[in-house]
Amino acid sequence: MGSKSKSGHSPASGGRGGQYRVGMQARGPIRQPKLRDVGKALGGRERAVIVRPELPIAAVLLLLAGPEGDYRVIFTKRTSKVEHHKGEISFPGGVREPVDKTLEQTALRETHEEVGVKPTDVKVLGAFDDIVTRSNIHVTPFVGWMAYPYEFKPFADEVAEILPVPLPHLLLPENIIDETREVDGKKFKMRSYKYGDHIIFGATAMMVRRFLDIVYPGLAEPWQMSPRANGVPQSGPPPL
16 A cells, blocks of 8 residues: 655646546546536446455545545655555554444544544545455555545654645546566556655555445446456456
């Protein structure tokens, strides 16, 4: 769930109600969805659920922040003090604790602890497909909405920076990196996203892509399963 730094890029802006295309897959202009439509899109599909009881289970929160039609996606840059994914870009979230009755509560609690957003300030819209990260953590991503601007209170030991990325920025072709990598003799297609001096990659980028595929159906290639998981979605890239 993360990012590495890369210099020389400036964040693109995305205004309210602006129109955007997504590479060659676009079929027309795109507008940012209404919250009710995001909720319908999440609730109107069968969520991919992973059953891996031997793995730690965690939850993250993809936060849409701002007035309807003018959203930012809230990312965090992790510090060098955390155990996993040092210095990378992630969604707020963490491992389920005994105090959490549900994974939704895990996502909300961890978000409060990491960036200071109160659970009562978040409207949860739904969840989408589970993944397993390269550090072997089973993650369920939730989607929520919050008002913006907001007085964030990042936990200094874990969060080096909060990045409110305009949603349309993640749709612009010039901010998308598609590359092929070879792992264990097999070729995989990986997608990352540029934002300023950062590259959003790995599990975080995969969750971004899945969310965009759900909210903007037909505008990107269908998600493919990794053969390493026998049909279970993983954090590894889909095969070519």
